[in-house]
Amino acid sequence: MVEVSGHLLRGPVFLAGETLQCEINFHHPGLLSAESGDGNSGNKIRLAWASVQIICQCTVSESRVILPRGPLPSTVDVSTTGCDTSFVPNKGERGLTVLSTKPKILFCDLSLQPRQTKTFRYEDCIPTDSPPSYRGQAVKYSYKIIIGTQRFQQPTKLLRIPFRVLVLYGLNDLSVYNEGEEVAPSNPFLRPKQKENAVLDIATQVMATVTARKSPHSYNITNSHGRVAKLLLFKQAFKLGDDIVGVFEFKEGNVPCVQYSVTLQSEEQISEECRHKLGQGSAITSFVKHQEMCLHVDETHMAIPIPLTASPGFITDIVCLRWRLHFEFVTLSDPGKKSDVVNKIGDDFTSWRGPANINVETMVWDLPIKIFPANPLHVSGVTLIKSGASMKV
């Protein structure tokens, strides 16, 4: 028996365009032949080969999505054929393989002595045009590193290490971002030190720039009766993990607002050619909700954290994910009418008491926002995908 274990050195989250590094160990746990007594378990084990590649599976809900009969080959046939001894990375996976990198062979004919461990390092770049990891209602994109290996005269075994991919659009041509820097020297000995992670550095900069705080945007929220509130938003584009901070002003309004809520929602829209039904709407998922009673509030604020586990907005051939803030304002439907109770108590006192019943109406408003990925190092701090996996061959 050989224990195969893979471990992602930097954690399980990557940006498309980054190079992923995986350490793969092959360990022979058996006892040395002298210790074990019987000759069998102490023998060395030979593995015929091991190969690694990255795949991205796209699974769709059949009831909502019709996949285009296009160049994407269905893998159902592949996965069910009985080729036990060949390396079929997407074997046993459901759905479409939308990305599959060139397999890399770690070794051929490796023999392991008992207690011996061989370590290999697999490195590959995640293409920049890959779809992001996403688990939606109708569509799911999931990434895995597939490590296939085979012992002599035994079927192939696959070890899968799932990981998460964030896509920051506009990273296809990194040279664009290097413009300000000095021109590449002609002397080949002066090659600029290969930065540890140039993609990540640039991506971090890009993300910081696009999500920087610009001039605040204020929204006057009105309904048929008049002005309800003013909302001040400081950004329209956010990174994962950011707080969406906004200020509500009710002071100026003439329509009393009883209560408001803000919900961070994602909208998953299937592209037209893939829709099962023509009029099929989009699927809305709510994430964080902020709710507050604001009848006697002049000014307040909201701070909605964007979960690091969410998928930033993206678009592929099949699906498009957008983000929005869904506002609900519960306002008095008869703002003119005084519903308060003011009592004269004798000659000495007057008493005001809040109304027992209030007639309200609920108004909604959707504000689209943009959500970008965050530094994958920070994101991997909270993802609970394990950055390693192991199996026994």
Added chain:
Amino acid sequence: MYFPIGWPKYLKIDEVSSSPIRYIVSSCDRMLFAVISDDCLSLWYSKPCVKIVTHSQSKKTLAKFGTYMAAEWKPDSSMIAVITSNHHVVFYRVEIDISVPNHHCLYVQHEGKTPQNPRFNINGILDSDSVPAIKLIFETSVTLTTDIACCLCVRDEILISTVDGFLNRLKWNGNKNEKATLHLSDIPVSVDLQQFRASKLTESDGHAVNMEYSPTLGGYSLVLSSGKALFLIPPSTRAERATAHAVRAQDLSDAVTVAVNHRYRLIAFGCLTGEGIVYTIDEAVGALEVSHKLIISSKEFPDVGNIAGSVSCLKWTPDGTALALTWKNGGFSLWSVFGALLVCTLGGDYVFQKDSSLLYPYPVTSLEWGLEGYHLWMVCESATDSKSHTEDDLPSSSIESSKSELIQFQFVKSALSVNPCVGNHEHVFLQGEDKLYMSTSDTVSRHSPQPKGEQSNIDIGNKNWQVIPISHNYTAANWPIRYSAVDRAGQCIAVAGKTGFAHYALFHRKWKLFGNETQERDMVVSGGITWWKDFICLACYNIPGQQDEIRFYPRNCKLDNTFAHVCKVPSQVLLLNTFKDTLIIFCADSHVMLFGIERKNTQPNPTVVVHKIQEVSLSNFIPHPLCVAGLTLTSLTSESLLTKAQHTAKEAESMLLNVSGKLLMFQRDRSAQSKPSKGDERKLKPLPFYSPSVVATSVENIWATSKANSGKVQLMEALWLGCGAHGMKVWLPLYPRNEGKAHNFMSKRIMLPFNVDIYPLAVLFEDAVILGAASDAVFYENSFSASPPSNLDGGKIAHLPFCILERTSQIYLHHILRQLLRRNLGFHALDLARCCTELPYFPHVLELLLHGVLEAEATSKAPIPDPLLPRVVAFIQEFPEFLQTVVHCARKTEVALWPYLFSTVGNPKDLFEECLKVGGNLETAASYLIILQNLENPKVSRQHATLLLEASLESNCWELCRDLVRFLQAIDPNDVDSPPHGSVNRMSGSSNYQSIRTASVAGDAISRDVPKPKEKLKQTVSDSKVISSKKPLQRTKSNEASAEKVYIDMILSRHARKLLSTNQIRTLGYYSANMQGFQLVSWLRRERVRAAKLEDFVTAVRDVHSQFDWPLPILTYNTYHQMKKDMALSVSSLASSSLLEEDILGSPTFANGTDSSFVMSSLSSSVPPPPDSFTCMSQSQSDDVLLRPQLSKTEESSLATMEISDSSSLLGEYELVNDIVLGCEQQETLDLETMTQEAANRGPPQSEIELRYLLQIFLEAGCLEWALVIAIVLRDTLGVSRTVNTASLTDTQLDMVARMREGLSYLELWVDTECVGYKPFFHSIRNQIQVLAKISEQTVTERQSSISPRHSPTYELEEGNSSPVIQNIRGNDMFTENDIENEEKQSECILS
């Protein structure tokens, strides 16, 4: 701990009354807030935050009662007493307005036609969204004789202080309790209770202006109008005293306000100076002792007293763990219970950019904490009037004129503050009103399987929070969250609110709530919640059962009571904690109970079995059950009690109890145990505890771990204490050096205090890091140009600082090490440090240690009798990071302190040399250089720089070299003492290399510096070079700057020469590219006939191959056959092609005869060399011969024929022209195949680019030998021909061509014998070889006379390539060739 977050919320102030708000006070359960303005009293509900009722006075009553000033609630919230300016106390009854429908709830929302009924209330607990309808009824009013100063509700009575010094007592029905009324002047006041020299207060002491009562202290704390403060013990509490007695707070004469902490039994006074002083009561004598002071250091904000003014309000949080303090002119601060400053809005990030004189928040007149401390209600003056503080008005008058605002600050607090259980101690885990904040760092590094390295480093630096919104479904009915707990892995979270609880798993990202809402409403978590394995363990009150219980709910099952294990307890649980499989609870009857927990894997759901182990009454040690702030079981033992821990597995050896900040340790008494080994016996008879010992005081938090790590026993066995203003303390175990000889006098534990810059919330034992949180502020407004903050039209709060929460971390190891060293416990310090060396920040620890001690001792005015620095230095010397630590520390301290440092550490020169000696420490050495530069004269630093430059050149540290060159150039030559000038002069005086060398050495013989001679040596070398090439040195001699440059150039070119002469051309490439100002081409041109001279081509080719990772070519079977075929043809084809070549080149053929004759003659003189070359070849890699057998004799002959043909072609065999065509074609196809073959075994592309670049450079510089070598390595036919062309066309030195020719022939031999893979290539360039031969021959003839026979360049030419003429000298030639043959035949045999 508490941290403000976000912006404050501005509440809508009364529309009815426009008078400013005076006071805010909450009911005891903090559900209702009474807001008092001049003429009306309003009640607000806490959540949802709406106004319920406002009761306004008419003008008539206003005239009678005067304006409202302050109010007090009756403890059961059924009445409010308001004091007025016109010495009245007005009583209002607070009642539910039963006339209101909807279960007496207000603000019931009706949308459309279907009214939403409020949710049905279970157990009489209101839904959190419902607002009770409350009415205020005027009950009665009481008139007092004089003006009222303040009032205080004490149980069933109200204490009213009047300006005439009376403390009146009123019953809630309005009756005066005349008997209990006191006058201040009647009370004897002393310093403590023991002294009977008590004095009476006088008229000047005035009346009580502020007072509070504490049941745990058993008395009143009063602030008098004179600024004095008293602690007043009422008569009834102490039986032996018939009258009231008071204790004076010493050294306090400017108090203005007071706040009492019941739990920690502290009395905080706010002073006129803007400071706060916190007193504690000495239990023995009853005196008031200063515990700590609340002072904003001048570092934080200078001159608080003048700018912010006196303290205006003080309020402890509901749980007593933090104190809010505001100043009269604005500003807010928050302090931990023992005085650590958590937040201060004076200065720092809170300063308004537009108007820095404004303080934030604006002057606060009244403060009140909301439920669970999530909100702080504040009554502020409006910003418009905030500048009134410049006028020295009385507070009342300024308020009169101002508008006020009601604002709410929002806070998050550490889960430790109310629920100090194990899991919460291991994470930075904060709870907010509707969110939980979890620090992501520590969790990840824990369960990552990798050994900690760079990864954990990243994580500890990770400042991100993971924000978990609390389920709305749960909080809707159960707001606010009272308790929260996280499990040890940081993956599961449980929260408990008003009723029930909910839990969350980070990996599922889902909340789990009770399926049955009734079950949720039937329990109230009262004593904490914690995780034990995958169970939630909580102490609750079962409402229908009217029973206190401990319950265990499994995480994986549905949240339902059917899966819960319930254990009844006799009294309310106040605290609970776990240690391994033991549950410990502290009950309201002051009993501690221990339970054993056992997990049972019953199907289908796991459950637990709980059995009670022990119950101990602690009532003797605890003044009040409420005072117990923390409870934990640990495996710690203090010295004397255990002989030696035979208990390898950690067991609960002691119980730690935090009683009002005093840490009591109850240790197990194992002495009564007859046989300690028998576990079952122990079960039957629980071990008693010894009576407690006080470990420390002023303790806020305690950290101990039950984890074990044998490598870091000292750290794992330590106990950490957070002590507020006193910093942190660690109770460190000291393990005796050798078990047998433990010193009796040495205590086995030591308490070390140290200061921390952060507020600690979690201690990572193994990583030696403290984690904490801090509050910071950001301005959102600065990005847009809005109106100044005083102009508050819209977006008011957007102009205010936005509070954010930061995660902080701190390493503490250096503090401990320093303390240990100070106590002469160096051995223990070493032990401790050694187990932490693998931490990534360990070097930093050493640096901090050195830095701290240095700063302290070097700056001290008085001489230090026993300096610590030598000890610290000796300590650091134990670690390999010593040199680095010293220099890093030095560079971060002022230059003024360096002499002190180096007087202890040693001469920096020695340290510098040490760095070089150790090797690889060049960066550190470079740091020392900077120190030398500052401490020594420029000459010395230049010497050392030169030394370092050489070393770094040796080790290819180009960046460092570049910096050093810059450094050397930057040394102002005027600063350098005469020696350098002198040396230059001396040098330039003579241009003879030899003589200078001796001269300079002699000149410097006095100074024994090693570097100097070397320097001189270099100087002379490059000097001569410079002279030879440009000879301008004489001119520049006077110009020192250029002399400096020349001097550096000398070093640099010497190194380049060294590289080149040792064939390190790749290094040379990097060197030249990285050294700015080093002109490679021109330098090479100069060195063309010197360093660039290449004698041994074979070695060069080999070196280039290995340097560039360039694979040696492999001869495949195919090419071999091709070649063989080709060889067959070679006779004719070669001949013809060479002929063609010659035709093209148009080189004359006349030289034949002379050539051959010369060759003959020269050969005769140079017979010895060939054997030489043979031996050298056979020495090197005889393995390469392996491939040789495949070359048959025919080839040998073909070689021979080649020679023949070569010559014959010259003789003119024109018949073979036909074959030329054929041969050429074949050759082309062959070339093609060879190329494809080669493409497969090419080296890395980067190498190729570099090689091609170098080829170009060498060609340009005319270093043709090297160009040829590189072209060959690249197998670049074109490159070879270019080289050859250059050789023929330019004025190439003859001996160079000759060397090339010679080298090539050696290479051919090598190829034949050892590296057959090159064969095809050499085949393809043979024309070039011939051309080269021709050139050399030609030139040789030309210069025959000038070349001495000994230095003949042409003999090898004959030998290797066997020039065409050989027919004549065949005999001679054959001799050598036969030798080769013989050898090769032998090997053939072996193989066949």
